[in-house]
Amino acid sequence: MFLSINRYRFLLCIVLFVGTAVALNPPVPVSGYEIFLGRNCVIKGQPATCGATFTGWTGGGTTWASFPGTGLGVWSIQINYTGQPALPGQATVVGGRWNFLFVNGLELRGKVVTGTVTWPDEGSPGCGEVINAAWVQATLTVAGGGTATISGCLHDIPAGTVIPPTVWGFFNF
Numbered sequence: 001m002f003l004s005i006n007r008y009r010f011l012l013c014i015v016l017f018v019g020t021a022v023a024l025n026p027p028v029p030v031s032g033y034e035i036f037l038g039r040n041c042v043i044k045g046q047p048a049t050c051g052a053t054f055t056g057w058t059g060g061g062t063t064w065a066s067f068p069g070t071g072l073g074v075w076s077i078q079i080n081y082t083g084q085p086a087l088p089g090q091a092t093v094v095g096g097r098w099n100f101l102f103v104n105g106l107e108l109r110g111k112v113v114t115g116t117v118t119w120p121d122e123g124s125p126g127c128g129e130v131i132n133a134a135w136v137q138a139t140l141t142v143a144g145g146g147t148a149t150i151s152g153c154l155h156d157i158p159a160g161t162v163i164p165p166t167v168w169g170f171f172n173f
Helices: 002-024
Strands: 028-036 039-043 046-058 073-082 089-102 107-119 134-141 147-155 166-172
Touching: 028 073, 039 073, 046 089, 073 107, 107 147
Parallel strands: none
Antiparallel strands: 028 046, 028 166, 039 046, 046 073, 073 089, 089 107, 107 134, 134 147, 147 166
């Protein structure tokens, strides 16, 4: 019995330590471009856009940073969404996939579960001075277990004014 209680306490300490370590991981700032606008598709009987692709590098976060940023890694995300990019407007992220490769060899990848892209009337509070930037939030799964999120900005409207469209924000692992 004594050994079982000590094992329980030991396991509890490990769980608390690992949970604290994960919670303390700082968000990874990223910047990049939208490189593919996606294609028309149908998801669950609704018109949608599939395969919109964004890619980039580490660095930036609260503002856009040019390549190579911090030089610590590169990332890519493909999303499927319903709704239309518009001012004001909102699109609902309904799937996709992502990957992140760090220069130290760590690779993370998974699926995009859900999210929103919101184009407010007069810029997004989290996007600084950029007018017409959309605020993006999405929940991701991590292969091997766990979840992550991405949040940030997409500057792509009015159409044709930002070529290629820029993105910046944070991956939260």
